[in-house]
Amino acid sequence: MAAIGILGAQGRMGQAIAAIAPTMGATLAGGVDLGGAVFGEHGDAATLAAQCDVLVDFSSPVALAGHLAAASATGVPIVIGTTGLQPEHHALIDEAAAAGLAVLQSANTSLGVNLLAHLVREATARLGPDWDIEIVEMHHRHKVDAPSGTALLLGEAAAAGRGSDGVTLNRFDRIGHGNDRPREEGTIGYASLRGGSVAGDHMVVLASDNERIELGHRAENRTIFARGAVKACLWMAGRAPGRYSMNDVLGL
CATH class of the missing domain: 3.30.360.10 (Dihydrodipicolinate Reductase; domain 2)
Structure with a gap:
């Protein structure tokens, strides 16, 4: 059973993931947002990363670099569903994956x-x-x-x-x-x-x-994205370093 840490926990997707994850065989390690801890005892991404099996990020592009750094420092895989990413953000993801991080990024987790x-x-x-x-x-x-x-x-x-x-x-x-x-x-x-x-x-x-x-x-509602994100998290937990996509989760 994987413990998921949610980045962007106050957003619509963060709340949807928190609600559905326990029904899919996952546990919640905690959730943080811009203002600090939303639930759990972890006040920032770095401390949350140290206490979970996989991070899931539905925050904002400006927070991506810090979240990748937190994941890289602990070696915990990360699922990124944040939208609005620019080429420079994808370059950061490529660099993190090349440096030894297991990262799955998708503009849509459905x-x-x-x-x-x-x-x-x-x-x-x-x-x-x-x-x-x-x-x-x-x-x-x-x-x-x-x-x-x-x-x-x-x-x-x-x-x-x-x-x-x-x-x-x-x-x-x-x-x-x-x-x-x-x-x-x-x-x-x-x-x-x-x-x-x-x-x-x-x-x-x-x-x-x-x-x-x-x-x-x-x-029809955001539940489909949350369900896909949790499935991606369960698949990513313990995964070897590299860059992955939802195609890998689906076996396509």
């Missing part, structure tokens, strides 16, 4: 979303550039980053199917404000919608002449 990404990669690998790729996502009115980390994850999967890293294919500003222009063949377009209390809807549209494939996922 098992369904990660299976969807696998299907998207398989589909684009078999369809030619005459199939246009568009990604549409919708989230609640309070979500700040756009497109969502999950949309980018799906875009990376689509690009990987076509043998690209995705960066050169992504188009975020194709329409409006003087940017109107025809669609470029082979690119991946994104559209972001915000409103209401939507937990997360994602649709990958593959469109060719006279036919269209739509691969999608709808999140």
